[in-house]
Amino acid sequence: MQSRFTALFLAFIFIGYLGGCKKPTPPPSAPQQQENAQAPSSTAPTVETPVMKPIQEEVAGEISGDLDAINRSGLLKKVYFDFDKAMLRSDAIATLDANAGVLKKYATLRIRIEGHCDERGTEEYNIGLGDRRAKAAYSYLVNLGINPSRMETVSYGKSQPEDPSHNEDAWSKNRRDVFLVIAK
Amino acid sequence: MSGQAWGKKADGPPFHQYNTHRGEREKEGKVVHMRRIAGTIFLSLAVAALAVAQQGVIIDTSTGVQVLNIAIPDFKVTAGDATLYDASKTIHDTIWNDLIFSGYFNIIPHEHYRFIPTLDEKHIKFKDWASLEADLLFIGSATRAGDRLTFTGSLHDVKAQNFVIGKSYGGDMKVARLIGHQMANEIVKRVIGLEKNLFTSKIAFISTRDGNRELYVMDYDGSNQTRITFNKVPDMLPAWSPDGRYIAFTSYRSNNPDLFLYSIYEGKLTPVSTKGLNTSGCFSPDGSKIAFSSSRDGNSEIYLSNPDGSSMRRLTNNDAINTAPTWAPNGRMLAFTSDRGGMPQIYIMDAEGTDARKLAPQTGEYNDSATWSPDGEYIIYVSRQGNEFNVIKVGLTKQSLVNLTAGHGANENPSWSPDGRHIIFASNRSGSYQIYCADFEGGNLRPLTTDGQNLMPRWSR
Numbered sequence: 137m138q139s140r141f142t143a144l145f146l147a148f149i150f151i152g153y154l155g156g157c158k159k160p161t162p163p164p165s166a167p168q169q170q171e172n173a174q175a176p177s178s179t180a181p182t183v184e185t186p187v188m189k190p191i192q193e194e195v196a197g198e199i200s201g202d203l204d205a206i207n208r209s210g211l212l213k214k215v216y217f218d219f220d221k222a223m224l225r226s227d228a229i230a231t232l233d234a235n236a237g238v239l240k241k242y243a244t245l246r247i248r249i250e251g252h253c254d255e256r257g258t259e260e261y262n263i264g265l266g267d268r269r270a271k272a273a274y275s276y277l278v279n280l281g282i283n284p285s286r287m288e289t290v291s292y293g294k295s296q297p298e299d300p301s302h303n304e305d306a307w308s309k310n311r312r313d314v315f316l317v318i319a320k
Numbered sequence: 321m322s323g324q325a326w327g328k329k330a331d332g333p334p335f336h337q338y339n340t341h342r343g344e345r346e347k348e349g350k351v352v353h354m355r356r357i358a359g360t361i362f363l364s365l366a367v368a369a370l371a372v373a374q375q376g377v378i379i380d381t382s383t384g385v386q387v388l389n390i391a392i393p394d395f396k397v398t399a400g401d402a403t404l405y406d407a408s409k410t411i412h413d414t415i416w417n418d419l420i421f422s423g424y425f426n427i428i429p430h431e432h433y434r435f436i437p438t439l440d441e442k443h444i445k446f447k448d449w450a451s452l453e454a455d456l457l458f459i460g461s462a463t464r465a466g467d468r469l470t471f472t473g474s475l476h477d478v479k480a481q482n483f484v485i486g487k488s489y490g491g492d493m494k495v496a497r498l499i500g501h502q503m504a505n506e507i508v509k510r511v512i513g514l515e516k517n518l519f520t521s522k523i524a525f526i527s528t529r530d531g532n533r534e535l536y537v538m539d540y541d542g543s544n545q546t547r548i549t550f551n552k553v554p555d556m557l558p559a560w561s562p563d564g565r566y567i568a569f570t571s572y573r574s575n576n577p578d579l580f581l582y583s584i585y586e587g588k589l590t591p592v593s594t595k596g597l598n599t600s601g602c603f604s605p606d607g608s609k610i611a612f613s614s615s616r617d618g619n620s621e622i623y624l625s626n627p628d629g630s631s632m633r634r635l636t637n638n639d640a641i642n643t644a645p646t647w648a649p650n651g652r653m654l655a656f657t658s659d660r661g662g663m664p665q666i667y668i669m670d671a672e673g674t675d676a677r678k679l680a681p682q683t684g685e686y687n688d689s690a691t692w693s694p695d696g697e698y699i700i701y702v703s704r705q706g707n708e709f710n711v712i713k714v715g716l717t718k719q720s721l722v723n724l725t726a727g728h729g730a731n732e733n734p735s736w737s738p739d740g741r742h743i744i745f746a747s748n749r750s751g752s753y754q755i756y757c758a759d760f761e762g763g764n765l766r767p768l769t770t771d772g773q774n775l776m777p778r779w780s781r
Binding site: 147248255256257258259260261263264265267268271290291292295296 | 408533554555557572575576596597599600613615618620640641642643657659663664686688691702704707709730732733775776
């Protein structure tokens with residue numbers, strides 16, 4: 137019996153609370169009137185839609201968009217290679233360490249490692265070299281503890297240059313591995 | 321699909337679905353000649369003359385190239401039929417251009433024989449033609465019944481004053497070019513002894529004219545450029561089956577460089593190898609096997625399988641990149657690229673994968689894209705020289721090395737004509753990559769493409 141009274145009591149308080157919350161809300165027509173008025177009174181209250189702030193979870197933010205957006209954001213950084221080589225340079229190692237950190241942080245991400253070459257190689261050999269470059273990064277990431285089942289490799293040879301110019305600046309940008317997020 | 325399907329030398333329907341009938345009337349020189357002189361008392365003498373004449377007109381290509389003078393007067397057509405005249409002119413010009421291209425003929429210009437009257441094969445004024453120093457005379461006539469075109473042509477030995485070969489072809493008006501090519505094939509077959517159908521051969525290539533790398537096919541002379549693939553991913557490195565009915569090529573349609581077999585007349589695509597990279601498909605000379613490069617087991621190695629991907633086995637086994645296999649015409653050896661010594665070089669091994677050794681002679685420290693000549697005497701390959709790529713021709717028995725493209729930018733992916741007297745390759749000498757044809761000494765260069773970037777040409781057998 138007593139518990140039923142308590143429940144009723146709490147229900148009244150709750151309804152009262154809801155009513156109380158409603159009070160400061162301006163009538164729905166108020167903003168309309170204000171807009172229509174040619175010279176709004178300076179004493180009229182300013183109406184604003186309250187902005188809700190979601191919890192800032194840095195982790196989710198980086199991969200919150202679709203795959204295209206994630207890949208455009210440069211979450212995973214490219215690594216670059218020397219001419220005719222598939223050996224990982226020290227700057228590539230540093231980049232791969234950072235990429236491994238990202239992959240550990242977002243354990244659901246699956247990636248495709250694309251190996252690319254500059255134009256100063258033949259079609260057939262460049263496909264092989266691009267394959268070797270993609271696999272160099274793959275092996276390094278596996279050694280850092282990234283599950284091999286989360287990664288695949290593909291070589292594009294020289295078919296997809298980042299910079300189509302014919303100079304060392306372009307070539308050095310084109311000899312690269314790209315880390316493409318394919319699932320999150 | 322059985323293995324034999326690729327092995328057979330098929331005389332299949334032409335690629336463009338043209339419907340021609342050939343050999344409605346096919347006669348041998350001997351028969352006609354006999355008829356012409358029948359009733360004379362010099363029969364045995366005439367047969368002897370025929371034998372001499374036949375020897376004179378057939379060229380032995382192994383002893384060097386002899387250029388024959390040939391006259392090809394305008395063909396006889398029904399007066400006043402403009403449509404027929406146009407078709408006849410197309411056949412005439414096609415034969416004319418094909419024979420010039422072959423390199424075996426010098427065509428006597430029209431103005432020298434405008435006034436020689438009769439074209440009737442029964443009353444040829446051989447002395448008039450001989451006065452122009454013509455070795456051969458080709459005459460023809462075309463008739464039309466509605467949309468149906470009939471062409472009859474005959475080749476004559478001027479000095480011996482006899483008939484060499486005659487052919488008739490029929491089809492709708494659109495097949496005029498094809499009739500010309502087939503007639504030219506017969507002339508070259510008869511006069512040179514060339515068994516390959518050079519003028520109806522095709523070139524598969526890759527073009528970016530529609531946005532990305534797509535597979536195309538064109539006639540040997542650059543006409544009828546036809547798009548084959550329609551996708552948004554790269555397609556590359558096509559290769560013909562010996563019977564011309566299949567093209568093996570690499571496509572990224574599944575986001576991976578996979579090797580596919582394309583059946584030209586059925587429009588069907590069959591995956592051959594789809595794990596790791598799969599490139600550089602190359603049919604064995606009998607069409608029963610396909611060699612290719614794959615990293616399906618981790619590293620780029622040379623594999624061999626049936627054209628449908630069955631009975632696959634690995635031929636190389638090392639840490640190097642092994643790619644771009646090409647068959648010796650006897651089917652017993654393969655040349656390929658390997659960087660087992662540090663940089664890519666051309667190697668040769670037997671078709672079992674054993675006894676690999678470096679091709680010698682060989683020049684350049686970065687070499688790839690080798691292709692073996694149809695007669696087995698030469699290998700051409702691409703060598704990087706500074707910022708140039710050049711096509712190098714290696715004489716295997718003569719131990720020679722010739723740079724066919726020096727000083728003209730990047731020249732890549734060479735391929736031999738079926739008769740081994742011409743090569744095609746992609747070159748950026750004009751600023752963009754286009755496909756060029758040259759004779760096998762590197763001369764007589766002519767572009768076959770103009771739109772977009774055109775790459776990786778491969779000539780059918």
